[in-house]
Amino acid sequence: MESNGRQIQFGLIIILFLSSLIVPVILLYPIQEILYRPNEFYYFAPYFNAYIIFMVSLFVMALVLLINYLIIPKTKKRKNIKRGLVSTSLLIALGFIALSFNTYKWIDSRGIHMNPFFSLKVNFVEWEEIVKVEQVNLEKSGVTKPDHLVFTFQDGSTIEEPLAGNMVLAKNYIANELKQRGLTIENVYK
Structure with a gap:
């Protein structure tokens, strides 16, 4: 049963590595359109760094899972430490993915709206x-x-x-x- 779980984990690692190159290009813009695009606009687009952040986050998730796959702890205490580190790393990567969704700009009849990375509010220029x-x-x-x-x-x-x-x-x-x-x-x- 454990070898089957390791095979699934290895398959997930490969899928994450490959999808880190493809998924951001396919998913980022449609998700941003659904979440943030206004009804009336002249121009709406993600910042280029949003794609890079999304790609790097998926790559880091795959890397963390690969390290988790390669390191086999001997004691229960070490297993728990490893689980905690992996979980924390994956949560941080998911946080960066969420921030990449929140990195966009648009132009409308009122002016230019920009929401750069790490900004929690939209910067607006009339x-x-x-x-x-x-x-x-x-x-x-x-x-x-x-x-x-x-x-x-x-x-x-x-x-x-x-x-x-x-x-x-x-x-x-x-x-x-x-x-x-x-x-x-x-x-x-x-």
Whole structure:
């Protein structure tokens, strides 16, 4: 019976190692959409580090289970210590997975909402606080393509958003919001 349990544990370890590469890409965005996406928005996306944190957390869970699989304690006291360490490690990894679900950003008619990693509340920047938006265009192999938008705020801080996927679609809405406030997206060539 114990060898059957060890086979199941080893199978789980392999599944966790492999899924640490695939599962975050498949599950993170849909889960965030269900939990956090507002009804009306121009752009909604997870931060890239949310994917990395999710991947690393699953990998650490697999690693902890592998160490647990390889170390066979001789006494009951050591078994209990090992169980406690494994349980604590897995709970911490699950906590980081939950935090990766809570790492996202969106743009709507009110402004830019950002919930970075380890933030328990959404940082909000109204359109009126934006003083400049630049579209950085990069030349590659003789072809100039839009690369990213740089938002500059009144306090001098900036954020960059890559012009890919949904952001390309949201750019027209962003330009319209800026136009209503007397701003335009400036082109910068690099």
